[in-house]
Amino acid sequence: MSTEELFREDAMLQSCEATVLGADEAGIVLDRTVFYPQGGGQAGDAGTLTTTSGALLAIADTRKHPARPGEIAHVPAAGADASAFVPGTRVVACIDALRRRAHMRFHTATHLLCALVPHPVDGCSITAGYARLDFHMNEPLDKAALTAGIARLVAEDHAVLQRWISEAELDANPGLVRSMSVQPPRGQGRIRVLEIEGVDLQPCGGTHVARTAEVGAVVVTKIEKKSAMTRRVVLGFAEPAVGRG
Numbered sequence: 569m570s571t572e573e574l575f576r577e578d579a580m581l582q583s584c585e586a587t588v589l590g591a592d593e594a595g596i597v598l599d600r601t602v603f604y605p606q607g608g609g610q611a612g613d614a615g616t617l618t619t620t621s622g623a624l625l626a627i628a629d630t631r632k633h634p635a636r637p638g639e640i641a642h643v644p645a646a647g648a649d650a651s652a653f654v655p656g657t658r659v660v661a662c663i664d665a666l667r668r669r670a671h672m673r674f675h676t677a678t679h680l681l682c683a684l685v686p687h688p689v690d691g692c693s694i695t696a697g698y699a700r701l702d703f704h705m706n707e708p709l710d711k712a713a714l715t716a717g718i719a720r721l722v723a724e725d726h727a728v729l730q731r732w733i734s735e736a737e738l739d740a741n742p743g744l745v746r747s748m749s750v751q752p753p754r755g756q757g758r759i760r761v762l763e764i765e766g767v768d769l770q771p772c773g774g775t776h777v778a779r780t781a782e783v784g785a786v787v788v789t790k791i792e793k794k795s796a797m798t799r800r801v802v803l804g805f806a807e808p809a810v811g812r813g
């Protein structure tokens with residue numbers, strides 16, 4: 569069995585109806601979901617599952633099922649009672665939209681950062697409170713210049729588009745793969761790419777805002793030299809963070 573990934577085609581969806589396929593120590597598996605599972609550096613979604621009879625289950629995180637490829641596990645909050653969520657149960661799955669919005673803004677901002685820092689990426693983490701990218705490079709980076717560069721790309725309001733390309737097309741353009749540690753998934757004949765018009769193009773299956781203006785006020789809060797060949801750039805929101813986690 570597998571979970572239909574509604575968030576891949578429409579990152580704006582906040583809820584959907586679904587049927588429970590399974591429930592085990594990994595979490596609740598649905599036939600379809602709007603919950604993004606942790607991956608590609610982006611944190612998993614939180615939210616709620618509600619049965620038609622009104623039982624509500626708080627979901628603290630979302631993961632790809634560790635044992636069953638293609639299934640997405642909705643991880644109940646600690647101590648939550650998941651006993652009503654047996655296979656066959658009809659539910660409404662609803663994400664924490666503020667937390668997701670933060671993930672989408674930061675995730676899109678990391679693509680802008682990639683365009684400003686033309687070096688390979690060998691680490692990435694995106695949460696609701698901060699995002700960080702590790703660049704494989706030894707040159708120094710300037711915090712104020714990067715913050716100004718992000719602000720310029722946000723102000724220019726570029727369209728953010730997702731599309732599919734064939735593996736053959738990707739192989740003919742190895743420069744598309746910026747990440748050294750996270751290779752695009754292979755074997756399906758096609759790969760999802762994220763294009764910020766005129767700015768950046770790379771394989772990505774995460775969730776993003778629709779235009780760079782929606783990234784809003786994102787600033788570089790810290791630049792660290794993690795090793796001789798690693799520079800870590802940390803991003804934060806200029807306004808108070810919401811939906812931390």
Ligand SMILES: [Zn+2]
Nearest residue numbers: 675762772774
């Ligand atoms: Zn992305």
